[in-house]
Amino acid sequence: MPAARPVPTKLLSIDGINFLSFTMGPNYGVLGATFKVTRALQVACMVAVIGMTANFISEVVSQNATPPPVLIGTLSVVRVSMPDPCTRN
Numbered sequence: 001m002p003a004a005r006p007v008p009t010k011l012l013s014i015d016g017i018n019f020l021s022f023t024m025g026p027n028y029g030v031l032g033a034t035f036k037v038t039r040a041l042q043v044a045c046m047v048a049v050i051g052m053t054a055n056f057i058s059e060v061v062s063q064n065a066t067p068p069p070v071l072i073g074t075l076s077v078v079r080v081s082m083p084d085p086c087t088r089n
C-alpha cells in the first residue's frame with residue numbers, strides 16, 4: 001500500500017473565530033469512497049436530526065407547554081459534550 005500523503009488542513013475564519021474545514025483526505029480506492037459517502041450521509045442525518053429537534057422545541061414553546069425533563073436532560077448532556085466553537089486553543 002502506498003504511503004498516505006499528508007492531508008492539508010484548511011482553516012476557515014469567520015469574525016475572528018477559527019473553524020477547521022472538512023478535508024477529503026487521501027484516496028484509498030473503494031474503501032476511501034465508501035468512507036466519504038458515509039461521512040456525507042452522517043452530515044445529512046445530523047442536519048435532519050437538528051431540524052427535527054428544533055421543530056419539536058418550537059412546537060412545545062408555541063403551545064406554552066412544559067418540556068419533558070428527559071428532553072431537557074438529553075439536550076443538556078449533548079450540549080455539554082460538544083466543544084465550544086468560540087473557545088480558542
